[in-house]
Amino acid sequence: MNIMKNNIRELRKEKNYRQEDLATALGVTRQTINAIENDKYDPTLLLAFKLANILGTTVDKLFAPDPEILK
Amino acid sequence: MNIMKNNIRELRKEKNYRQEDLATALGVTRQTINAIENDKYDPTLLLAFKLANILGTTVDKLFAPDPEILK
DNA sequence: CCGTAATGTCAAAAGTATTTTACATTCAGA
DNA sequence: TCTGAATGTAAAATACTTTTGACATTACGG
Structure with a gap:
């Protein structure tokens, strides 16, 4: 389970990006962006950067x- | 392959921690700390925090x- | 309301992080 | 030099992240 909060969706919308836009810009899939925005799991450290x-x-x-x- | 640099070893030594001390304090194994210090792989985002x-x-x-x- | 764009979701497969166990190497101090 | 402590490393197993392909749902402009 995932205990990290993030405000990717808010910042993404400020830039008028779709999930797919972010995904292709970062070289990942739309499903990955969607899962992270919806707290399904945390991104890798590299993807976080x-x-x-x-x-x-x-x-x-x-x-x-x-x-x-x-702790 | 791993492309991230870090200065965990330097900061750890400033605190006079052994790899094992850090590991137990964080709830991971000594091998994990060792691998990260030696750039074998990146930690998860949570472990990075x-x-x-x-x-x-x-x-x-x-x-x-x-x-x-x-990019 | 209709069509379409955007988002949500799922299952299987592939890739990566972490654990466990075990042994090797390095290094400082007695 | 000898011993023990700290670090390096490796293989197999497990857990988690990401991809692929596909389909469902939501939201919005015409």
């Missing part, structure tokens, strides 16, 4: 792990 | 993807 980069933010701002989990 | 947290830094400062790869 690519997402932050294209959305004009940082990994630390884009994702927020449950504070409970940061 | 845990590492940054315990080492007193941020994911963005702790890891640096090859700029080439950030």
Whole structure:
């Protein structure tokens, strides 16, 4: 199960991208973007950096792990 | 293949932790810490956050993807 | 309302991260 | 030099991420 929050959808919409636009820009599939936006699983670290980069933010701002989990 | 750089080893030594100390503190195995320090593979996003947290830094400062790869 | 674009979802397969167990190498101190 | 501690490494098993292909649902402009 996945405990990370993210605001990819909000930032994506600000840029008027479709899930598919983001996906092709990052070299992944639309299903991957959809799954991450809907918290099905976390992206790899590399994909997290690519997402932050294209959305004009940082990994630390884009994702927020449950504070409970940061022992 | 793994294209991410990190300075976990340096920060770990500043804190006088052994690989095993970091591992048990984060709930992973020593082999995992060793593999990440030696760039065998990237950690998951969650483990990256845990590492940054315990080492007193941020994911963005702790890891640096090859700029080439950030299209 | 109708058509179509966008999003949601699913199952199977492939790729990658992590664990476990085990052994090898390096290095500092007694 | 000898010992023990720390690190490096490897293979097999398991878990998780991503792809592929396909179909369902939602939302919106005409």
